[in-house]
Amino acid sequence: MSTFPAFRAGLFAAAFTAAVPAFATPQQGSGVAWDIVEGLTTEIGPRMAGSEAEARARDWGSAKLKALGFQNVRVEEFKTLAWQRGPESAKLTAPYAQPLAITALGFSVPTPKGGLKAPLVYFPTLAALEAAPDGSLKGKVAFIDHAMRAAQDGSGYGPYGNVRRQGPSVASRKGAAGVVIRSAGTDSHRNPHTGVTVFAKDVQPIPAGAVSNPDADLIARTAARTAAGGKPMAIDLTLEGKPFPDAPSGNVVADLPGRDPSLPIIVIACHLDSWDLGTGAIDDASGCAIVTAAALAAQQGGQALRTIRVLWSGNEEMGIGGGGGAVYARMHGAEPHAVAMESDFGADKVWAAKFNTAAENKPMVDKVKAALWPMGIVPHEGETEGGADVAAIIKAQDLAVIDLGQDGMHYFDLHHTPDDTLDKVDPAALQQNVDAWTAVLKVIANEPGVIGKGQ
Amino acid sequence: MSTFPAFRAGLFAAAFTAAVPAFATPQQGSGVAWDIVEGLTTEIGPRMAGSEAEARARDWGSAKLKALGFQNVRVEEFKTLAWQRGPESAKLTAPYAQPLAITALGFSVPTPKGGLKAPLVYFPTLAALEAAPDGSLKGKVAFIDHAMRAAQDGSGYGPYGNVRRQGPSVASRKGAAGVVIRSAGTDSHRNPHTGVTVFAKDVQPIPAGAVSNPDADLIARTAARTAAGGKPMAIDLTLEGKPFPDAPSGNVVADLPGRDPSLPIIVIACHLDSWDLGTGAIDDASGCAIVTAAALAAQQGGQALRTIRVLWSGNEEMGIGGGGGAVYARMHGAEPHAVAMESDFGADKVWAAKFNTAAENKPMVDKVKAALWPMGIVPHEGETEGGADVAAIIKAQDLAVIDLGQDGMHYFDLHHTPDDTLDKVDPAALQQNVDAWTAVLKVIANEPGVIGKGQ
Numbered sequence: 017m018s019t020f021p022a023f024r025a026g027l028f029a030a031a032f033t034a035a036v037p038a039f040a041t042p043q044q045g046s047g048v049a050w051d052i053v054e055g056l057t058t059e060i061g062p063r064m065a066g067s068e069a070e071a072r073a074r075d076w077g078s079a080k081l082k083a084l085g086f087q088n089v090r091v092e093e094f095k096t097l098a099w100q101r102g103p104e105s106a107k108l109t110a111p112y113a114q115p116l117a118i119t120a121l122g123f124s125v126p127t128p129k130g131g132l133k134a135p136l137v138y139f140p141t142l143a144a145l146e147a148a149p150d151g152s153l154k155g156k157v158a159f160i161d162h163a164m165r166a167a168q169d170g171s172g173y174g175p176y177g178n179v180r181r182q183g184p185s186v187a188s189r190k191g192a193a194g195v196v197i198r199s200a201g202t203d204s205h206r207n208p209h210t211g212v213t214v215f216a217k218d219v220q221p222i223p224a225g226a227v228s229n230p231d232a233d234l235i236a237r238t239a240a241r242t243a244a245g246g247k248p249m250a251i252d253l254t255l256e257g258k259p260f261p262d263a264p265s266g267n268v269v270a271d272l273p274g275r276d277p278s279l280p281i282i283v284i285a286c287h288l289d290s291w292d293l294g295t296g297a298i299d300d301a302s303g304c305a306i307v308t309a310a311a312l313a314a315q316q317g318g319q320a321l322r323t324i325r326v327l328w329s330g331n332e333e334m335g336i337g338g339g340g341g342a343v344y345a346r347m348h349g350a351e352p353h354a355v356a357m358e359s360d361f362g363a364d365k366v367w368a369a370k371f372n373t374a375a376e377n378k379p380m381v382d383k384v385k386a387a388l389w390p391m392g393i394v395p396h397e398g399e400t401e402g403g404a405d406v407a408a409i410i411k412a413q414d415l416a417v418i419d420l421g422q423d424g425m426h427y428f429d430l431h432h433t434p435d436d437t438l439d440k441v442d443p444a445a446l447q448q449n450v451d452a453w454t455a456v457l458k459v460i461a462n463e464p465g466v467i468g469k470g471q
Numbered sequence: 472m473s474t475f476p477a478f479r480a481g482l483f484a485a486a487f488t489a490a491v492p493a494f495a496t497p498q499q500g501s502g503v504a505w506d507i508v509e510g511l512t513t514e515i516g517p518r519m520a521g522s523e524a525e526a527r528a529r530d531w532g533s534a535k536l537k538a539l540g541f542q543n544v545r546v547e548e549f550k551t552l553a554w555q556r557g558p559e560s561a562k563l564t565a566p567y568a569q570p571l572a573i574t575a576l577g578f579s580v581p582t583p584k585g586g587l588k589a590p591l592v593y594f595p596t597l598a599a600l601e602a603a604p605d606g607s608l609k610g611k612v613a614f615i616d617h618a619m620r621a622a623q624d625g626s627g628y629g630p631y632g633n634v635r636r637q638g639p640s641v642a643s644r645k646g647a648a649g650v651v652i653r654s655a656g657t658d659s660h661r662n663p664h665t666g667v668t669v670f671a672k673d674v675q676p677i678p679a680g681a682v683s684n685p686d687a688d689l690i691a692r693t694a695a696r697t698a699a700g701g702k703p704m705a706i707d708l709t710l711e712g713k714p715f716p717d718a719p720s721g722n723v724v725a726d727l728p729g730r731d732p733s734l735p736i737i738v739i740a741c742h743l744d745s746w747d748l749g750t751g752a753i754d755d756a757s758g759c760a761i762v763t764a765a766a767l768a769a770q771q772g773g774q775a776l777r778t779i780r781v782l783w784s785g786n787e788e789m790g791i792g793g794g795g796g797a798v799y800a801r802m803h804g805a806e807p808h809a810v811a812m813e814s815d816f817g818a819d820k821v822w823a824a825k826f827n828t829a830a831e832n833k834p835m836v837d838k839v840k841a842a843l844w845p846m847g848i849v850p851h852e853g854e855t856e857g858g859a860d861v862a863a864i865i866k867a868q869d870l871a872v873i874d875l876g877q878d879g880m881h882y883f884d885l886h887h888t889p890d891d892t893l894d895k896v897d898p899a900a901l902q903q904n905v906d907a908w909t910a911v912l913k914v915i916a917n918e919p920g921v922i923g924k925g926q
Contacts, residue, residue: 054692057689058567058689058692058693058696059567060567061567061568061569061570061689062569062570069568112513112514112515112516113516113524114516114517114750115516115517117889204890204892204894204895205660205662205890206662206749206888206889206890206892207660207661207662229894230890230892230893230894233892233893233894234512234513234516234750234892234893237509237513237893238513241513294661295569295689433661434572434661435659435660435661435685437659437661437685437688437689438685438688438689438692439659439684439685439688440659
């Protein structure tokens with residue numbers, strides 16, 4: 017459409033006489049949870065594990081938790097293998113010149129100086145790539161497509177996320193000089209999804225990137241022309257990100273002491289680090305906001321019986337088993353825990369609850385279910401997951417787990433993209449999360465008996 | 472959310488056994504219109520006025536129109552002032568370090584070598600900037616906010632688009648070294664909206680860019696902290712795009728000759744150039760697709776009485792009154808025209824029709840209205856607009872105009888962004904456009920009497 021106003025005179029005649037605000041910010045929430053998400057995304061923003069920004073986020077979190085009245089607030093630093101993004105760009109050079117919206121995957125290695133110029137070979141699925149003969153991709157870049165669909169419980173991320181997690185290793189095993197995947201995401205925006213890939217021990221790491229879904233569509237359409245007798249595809253790829261060892265990271269840990277300090281504690285976790293492309297609003301400032309606000313709200317009827325601890329974990333995104341959750345379990349393995357829970361699936365409404373608790377705890381669980389039901393939260397019998405920040409302590413102490421399942425229909429529209437920003441957080445849904453967590457904590461943190469895991 | 476699969480075992484157990492397609496392209500249309508949008512976006516992609524890609528698009532269009540059976544297909548070249556994008560980036564450096572998603576506006580001038588580092592001053596509206604004292608922004612960058620809302624007829628683009636069109640001139644007049652605006656768009660994605668700005672003759676052109684809406688939200692939140700006593704904002708801005716004169720552009724013109732070549736012709740227009748950030752699917756490959764498919768479909772009951780001409784205009788986006796539409800009027804001013812129409816507002820459903828026709832043509836207009844009504848298209852009494860590609864010929868020959876108004880509720884989510892890609896075109900809505908245009912053409916191209924404009 018034209019940008020030339022004289023030809024759109026009709027548009028200009030409209031009188032807009034609405035009151036002029038001092039600030040045009042469209043959406044505002046309130047309360048502790050909103051304050052944390054708004055503050056962390058505004059005052060810190062992107063906070064990659066191992067970065068200076070993640071260190072600033074720890075200071076920010078520590079100050080915030082103290083100001084909110086938490087006790088024993090401490091930063092527990094550790095070193096980690098991290099990864100740093102570099103300049104990145106890509107374009108199809110044949111059969112059609114088309115710029116591509118690309119981002120490197122975490123633990124990608126850099127392309128050669130001047131970029132990687134190579135034929136691009138299309139695989140509709142990871143299985144199709146696996147079926148290619150070894151060595152058949154020598155000097156080529158593999159493109160791996162897939163057809164991820166949204167699911168309320170996020171379950172599409174398992175199989176389709178494997179394209180990102182395993183695809184680069186498979187491509188390398190076939191001899192590929194590089195690999196590009198369709199983003200593990202469900203949106204249709206020109207914002208590619210990053211995330212770590214894990215190179216298997218027996219393969220050479222190669223440059224690995226993800227293009228946005230519209231770019232992947234373009235590649236698929238072009239590949240169809242190639243397959244129908246058209247010219248082959250070629251790509252010019254620059255991905256300069258690279259791993260770096262011994263980066264500083266750390267957890268922020270804070271307590272709301274219980275009336276009976278001898279009872280095993282409740283730990284509720286989130287992660288403080290984020291990917292660099294967005295400001296980490298849904299992944300996972302929201303999680304930290306939810307658990308922190310709920311821990312405080314659970315004290316409103318009086319101090320809880322058990323200590324509630326919040327863990328704002330460092331380096332969850334690139335931790336691969338050695339992130340903040342594992343460090344926490346090592347450092348706090350001697351302290352008795354009762355239940356571990358995590359919030360790390362965005363800020364949409366909680367709709368399901370899963371329990372891994374002992375048969376003896378049925379009365380407690382029934383109380384939790386009864387408190388959640390009016391909020392539209394249904395019990396579900398599936399296996400609990402815990403999450404990356406609590407998995408190690410759950411395993412170490414064989415803990416009971418309660419999962420509060422958030423609606424994931426839109427989570428993978430935003431996950432690991434530039435679009436993970438504050439405007440995506442619905443204040444009402446965020447508050448529903450806080451209310452659900454508060455309801456759970458009020459029951460379990462006041463449970464005097466032994467809380468055990470299921471058989 | 473974790474990227475580490477071992478902790479999400481539940482997700483991995485799901486069995487996905489759907490049949491594997493050879494290509495994972497999600498959406499397919501069919502027919503002439505889809506074929507044009509799909510082809511132009513896939514085989515050409517971005518095609519800035521004055522670029523080599525725009526020249527390839529002319530060749531592509533010319534070949535396509537010949538293949539579709541159009542007669543007298545010709546490329547009519549002209550020279551134009553154009554603008555070329557360069558590297559561009561921005562970050563807030565104070566009070567918080569935050570990268571910003573930015574794009575230069577067309578006719579921006581480059582920032583100094585090494586970038587422009589300056590205080591950033593927030594204005595909630597263009598009116599607030601206009602109220603600032605002259606010279607008060609010396610050495611500073613102005614940020615202009617606004618609160619554009621979507622409208623079915625696109626009318627928000629008038630007043631809010633002025634922030635882009637006039638804002639940079641106003642900022643320059645106040646002494647600003649640069650200007651950044653909230654994108655003239657209605658989405659919440661990290662994709663800034665480009666588009667030309669028009670520097671007034673009496674001001675010094677300055678570097679001018681637009682940030683995405685989430686970035687503008689961030690700036691507004693930060694500015695509120697500054698206003699409440701926080702530290703002032705500062706920006707580091709790099710926008711290296713610059714104007715260049717005498718760039719090659721051109722129109723593609725093609726006819727479906729009528730049974731009576733002596734009658735004034737019907738010209739239906741779109742534009743072939745696009746902004747460079749997306750692939751110009753809705754702006755305006757869809758328009759070319761719609762008018763072309765409709766011209767052909769209007770012949771299905773037999774050759775029309777009047778010649779129908781399609782004009783795929785060059786350099787609409789940066790034409791500012793001298794683009795392809797003006798060139799067409801100069802070159803074809805001697806040929807009698809009857810009606811001029813344009814499609815340049817995306818691919819969403821047509822919902823309204825406006826007429827500027829002589830009272831004597833009421834029976835013809837009534838036939839058109841009757842044909843459109845079953846498609847949900849209502850007549851509207853407002854002033855017709857024509858559009859940039861037909862405005863000059865309408866003015867030169869005092870032509871009748873018929874506007875088919877498309878639903879614009881989502882147009883400014885995509886307009887001039889990287890997100891203007893094929894997946895945004897709904898094949899069913901595209902076809903409804905073709906059907907509506909066909910219905911109009913069948914009546915007016917078979918009208919034997921004089922077709923005149925309203926008084």
